[in-house]
Amino acid sequence: MEVQRRLPLNMLATFDQPEMTPNCHRRRQTTVATQALWFLNDQESADAADALARAAMAEAGDAGGRLAALYARLFAAPPSGEEREACGAFLAAQEAHFAADPDADAAHRALSALCQVLMASNRFLYLD
Numbered sequence: 001m002e003v004q005r006r007l008p009l010n011m012l013a014t015f016d017q018p019e020m021t022p023n024c025h026r027r028r029q030t031t032v033a034t035q036a037l038w039f040l041n042d043q044e045s046a047d048a049a050d051a052l053a054r055a056a057m058a059e060a061g062d063a064g065g066r067l068a069a070l071y072a073r074l075f076a077a078p079p080s081g082e083e084r085e086a087c088g089a090f091l092a093a094q095e096a097h098f099a100a101d102p103d104a105d106a107a108h109r110a111l112s113a114l115c116q117v118l119m120a121s122n123r124f125l126y127l128d
Helices: 010-014 033-041 043-059 063-075 081-098 106-119
Strands: none
Touching: 033 043, 033 106, 043 063, 043 106, 063 081, 063 106, 081 106
């Protein structure tokens, strides 16, 4: 991506963009709350989560299949039993929350919220 020095991208500042004056040969590394909050509040991140939820819903008809599809796409591995339980509880709570809105597709919005949480997780962001 081309970035002009006089017009830096705000998102990159959140993720330790190197100083561009004069030149940067090494960038500092930090992990701060604003980085995690960016993934949970940025519209681009929400749109990506929504698209991922739609793809998982098209790929599988039940919650277990959708979760397996998400984990395959995001982590290239199936979810553990503990992850299945935690994600299942999260989906149930989110569906109950979104069911209050009659105009919303509660299942889709809940899955989209789960996608956003998984994309903000350390497992997705960092390689061990």
